[in-house]
Amino acid sequence: MSTPFLSVRDLKVHFSTEDGIVKAVDGLSFDLEKGKTLGIVGESGSGKSVTNMAILGLHDPRNTALDGEILLDDKELITASEKELERLRGNKMSMIFQDALASLSPYHTIGAQIGETYRKHTGCTKREARVRAIEMLRRVGIPQPDVRVDDYPHQFSGGMRQRAMIAMALVCDPELLIADEPTTALDVTVQAQIMDLLKDLQQEFGTAIIFITHDLGVIADIADDVLVMYGGRCVERGTKKEVLRDPKHPYTLGLLGSMPALDGPVDVPLSPIPGSPPSLLNPPSGCRFHPRCTFADKVAGGRCSSERPALEVVDGRGAACHLTPEQKRELFPDYAAARTH
Template sequence: MTTVTKTEGAPAGTGPEGFLSVRDLSVRFATEDGVVRAVDGLSFDVERGRTLGIVGESGSGKSVTNLTILGLHNPRTTTIDGEIVLDGKELVTATEKEMEKLRGNKVAMIFQDPLTALSPYYTVGRQIAEPFMKHTGASKKEGWARAVEMLGKVGIPNPAQRAKDYPHQFSGGMRQRAMIAMALVCDPDLLIADEPTTALDVTVQAQILDLLKDLQQEFGSAIVFITHDLGVIADMADDIMVMYAGSAVERGTVDEVLRAPRHPYTWGLLNSMPRLDSDLSAPLAPIPGSPPSLLSPPSGCRFHPRCAFRDRVAGDRCVTERPLLGPDRSSACHLTAEQKRTIFAEEIKPRLG
């Protein structure tokens, strides 16, 4: 039987509540094979004007968390526990009608693939104008003018003309800019970006990241930025939350997590990244094994089957006790604080350079 323990002497919360406050969130899906525990006991906060980067392998629960914030789940097959509070409004218990008023207005999302998120049957301008008209009561003329304005803000050349085009007439980078324009058209307080630069080349990716930072400065939005790329996180985020198998395993500011990571999974992510100054013939160092099935996750620490340091923990605590995240700067690991500092300094940091 697995028991739940707190680590580093702190409660499982994250400190003072932010503009977006998620507390002990659990999301389970009923499938033919059993119940998938997609998110399990997740807590975090995001402040206005700050960006939280959520990083982890595919299947770690990043996207599910943020789709749940938006209420984009099937209520017939999904069970949600915990709290999601946005600017004082509880979202878990909100009705679909209430969520429709919030989506695109107070909270908006930039999806990973704009080609599937944009309708091929309507012009880009119309698709940007419609949410603005719906939430503000603006006329068609006002909505169209707002769409052209937003296309200009995101750097689309000749926006008045390009607003009349269809998504297939835009390049990949331009479609992503159009998605950002659509997300920001109602000046949302919270923007969720789900791997918005994954399919773009490096130059366009840098332009999109700079654009998001500029628009955040202009609108003052809180941003949740989902990615598997720690390099993007380093450039984009103020704070980082590392997720593994549906739970958070480490949290802190960008400098704290990237300069002095405390969890073996974060060490593995950093160690598996290619470096520009490394020997090109040297093999990468992937994390051994695969993420666990969320139908039957491992007991204790969910990372223990892949962890190279579990033998440094006395007894079988890694197998029997599940470590949870403390507030603010913390990691969910049974290694002592001194062990974490020593292992990083002597074994991990020299590999990272």
């Protein structure tokens, strides 16, 4: 079996605050191979972005405690120095942020910002960096790139700014690309264009992609594998088809039930998940989803509220839930049948 390009093992990210310790990520493990896309999905506050900031080494060490293991091409990142991380960021690994306008400097041209990243990691001249910036703008579909390279961010539309962010992230041909909800603020047409662009560029570069989102429709379009997070933990893992068509955790079931099915009847009422995500300052004991779970009373002995369910993964598939397979077949039958063709 080949060694994964990215391997995260028992990652914990805890923040020190005036109110106490926030357990933002609390024991997370996953692997990612080159050329594959892992979709990480969950509500706000589930730990998605915190996980990927830890991979990039962007947390403030003064108030952040990291534990576990993050291996990028066999290089340990948690213990890496800031100098090592700076060498890797933008070069071997890169990130597309959600808000391109906030992430781009209003005082510098698009070309200068793309070129700066390239110069830092290659030591090339300004002229060479400009040529590279024009090439990248062309690759991401910016019209007249030799002219638009001298424009400022405010002169680009939202979709074009996002394309420029992608060009900046890919300018050094990174082997790992983290996309943090890059299409959230875009209309559906531009969103589809950006998704197609990412898939085309992945085929061209063979990049491993982590795609963070709360939108399961986006996951269905771009991901190979899916990791569902809740309360700083992984509650379900599997291939896209396994997770979206045959969920094994009540939280995943709730996420799917709260969005319209693209391949089913349009008159099926949506079923929002009751309650709110947990406070990670004082998270619930046992399964963190149990206060909102409609099936918690089906498990004998109150185990859901007292015992953390193990995430047992077999061939990449697993769910952290105390319900037995028989109970899941009994409780989830209509849903699973409706989405399995």
